[in-house]
Amino acid sequence: MVVLVVVGxxxxxxxxxxxxxxxxxxxxxxxxxxPSRVNDWRKDTFVSHADLKLENEALKTELLIHQRKLxxxxxxxxENVRLRQLLNASQMLQDTVLIAELIGVSxxxxxxxxxxxxxxxxxxxxxxxxxxAFGLMGQVIEVGExxxxxxxxxxxxxxxxxxxxxxxxxxxxxxxxxLNSLSLRHVSAxxxxxxxxxxxxxxxxxxxxxxxxxxxxxQVVRDxxxxxxxxxxxxxxxxxxxxxxxxxxxxxxxxxxxxALSVPAAEAASPTTSAAASSVSGGR
Amino acid sequence: xLSPQLNLYFIVALSFLVALVLSVYPLPMDMRWWRPExxxxxxxxxxxxxxxTVSFTLLCALGLFQDLLEGVPFGQHSLGLVIxxxxxxxxYQRVRNFSIWRQSGWIFVLVGIAQxxxxxxxxxxxxxxxxxxFLYPALTSALLWPACYWxxxxxxHRYHH
Numbered sequence: 001m002v003v004l005v006v007v008g009x010x011x012x013x014x015x016x017x018x019x020x021x022x023x024x025x026x027x028x029x030x031x032x033x034x035p036s037r038v039n040d041w042r043k044d045t046f047v048s049h050a051d052l053k054l055e056n057e058a059l060k061t062e063l064l065i066h067q068r069k070l071x072x073x074x075x076x077x078x079e080n081v082r083l084r085q086l087l088n089a090s091q092m093l094q095d096t097v098l099i100a101e102l103i104g105v106s107x108x109x110x111x112x113x114x115x116x117x118x119x120x121x122x123x124x125x126x127x128x129x130x131x132x133a134f135g136l137m138g139q140v141i142e143v144g145e146x147x148x149x150x151x152x153x154x155x156x157x158x159x160x161x162x163x164x165x166x167x168x169x170x171x172x173x174x175x176x177x178x179l180n181s182l183s184l185r186h187v188s189a190x191x192x193x194x195x196x197x198x199x200x201x202x203x204x205x206x207x208x209x210x211x212x213x214x215x216x217x218x219q220v221v222r223d224x225x226x227x228x229x230x231x232x233x234x235x236x237x238x239x240x241x242x243x244x245x246x247x248x249x250x251x252x253x254x255x256x257x258x259x260a261l262s263v264p265a266a267e268a269a270s271p272t273t274s275a276a277a278s279s280v281s282g283g284r
Numbered sequence: 285x286l287s288p289q290l291n292l293y294f295i296v297a298l299s300f301l302v303a304l305v306l307s308v309y310p311l312p313m314d315m316r317w318w319r320p321e322x323x324x325x326x327x328x329x330x331x332x333x334x335x336x337t338v339s340f341t342l343l344c345a346l347g348l349f350q351d352l353l354e355g356v357p358f359g360q361h362s363l364g365l366v367i368x369x370x371x372x373x374x375x376y377q378r379v380r381n382f383s384i385w386r387q388s389g390w391i392f393v394l395v396g397i398a399q400x401x402x403x404x405x406x407x408x409x410x411x412x413x414x415x416x417x418f419l420y421p422a423l424t425s426a427l428l429w430p431a432c433y434w435x436x437x438x439x440x441h442r443y444h445h
Contacts, residue, residue: 005405
């Protein structure tokens with residue numbers, strides 16, 4: 001047993017086995033997901049006409065507000081492209097996304113992982129970035145056929161390269177094992193960073209795409225006795241609440257994944273958004 | 285009607301299946317420390333009261349499956365299960381005569397030992413733990429014991445004899 005633990009931890013010989021067996025655990029998560037499905041169904045089915053009308057109106061208002069923002073977005077995106085051409089910079093690629101649903105949470109209290117209902121069949125791959133509606137959530141670390149495991153950015157073994165949106169200062173945001181805080185590593189004492197700064201992904205690790213909001217700086221402690229600042233940031237994504245997540249395909253990934261073609265056209269087309277463009281202008 | 289022996293195996297399999305499902309039932313992130321070690325408690329029950337039904341090999345396999353299910357390093361749960369099973373085998377004749385709450389106290393110790401090995405493995409995997417949080421599952425498992433005893437005892441008496 002001890003040998004097994006050591007081999008599993010310090011070599012990756014057991015990885016193929018784990019990948020093969022990953023499919024066996026999916027039914028368990030599907031079973032435990034039944035109560036929340038029933039709850040969703042109940043909410044959808046037993047709802048009064050008046051409530052629906054109210055919700056409909058609220059949604060219409062919201063849509064109007066978003067559409068107004070979108071009008072500006074088109075011109076801003078165009079302007080961005082022109083400016084980039086002036087600078088001879090490469091064009092921002094627009095990412096496509098696939099909606100995934102959360103079906104389980106890792107039962108191990110020391111790790112922050114969730115299980116989603118998309119797998120290799122839908123084109124999900126190891127290392128794929130995962131978003132929710134508010135920011136970056138994490139990355140896919142294990143892929144089964146119809147489900148995969150996502151490591152959240154708050155896990156204590158996770159780190160992500162970020163930059164301050166205000167001035168482009170680069171840093172590495174590490175998970176702390178606490179859902180509501182990330183810490184920035186090795187930020188020198190004279191760095192221009194303050195509470196309230198938005199941290200966006202810098203794309204330097206070539207794993208996460210550029211420009212998605214990651215966290216907001218909560219607190220910066222300057223201790224003269226220490227070589228580096230202590231910077232605590234709060235993740236933008238609702239790590240413990242979001243049920244609908246977005247799997248990001250950068251365009252080159254999507255083309256190279258054979259399984260992606262099997263995604264039904266309607267499903268692939270509807271969730272596709274110009275997320276990259278919106279994060280450029282929406283970056284405050 | 286199945287034979288009593290087959291019935292027993294069926295009950296054992298069912299109880300472990302239920303325990304496995306409960307062990308991955310989604311809880312809020314902050315509540316996860318309080319989840320009892322369902323599989324371990326059920327395994328302890330069978331070793332205490334039917335010492336010859338569950339083999340160590342089966343427990344190893346069960347532990348490995350639980351590792352797979354929970355996405356923790358292979359061997360973490362089997363290690364705990366096997367160590368605790370060994371202590372149970374040595375002590376079941378005494379523990380059977382304890383009152384139910386005294387058995388609960390014993391469960392607290394056993395699950396605590398398993399939690400200790402769990403956290404050694406987690407520590408080696410780069411997720412060190414500070415504080416006594418790792419004893420919360422032992423506490424909830426001890427509180428769960430009477431319910432587990434009542435359920436499994438009822439099942440065995442109804443369908444096995």
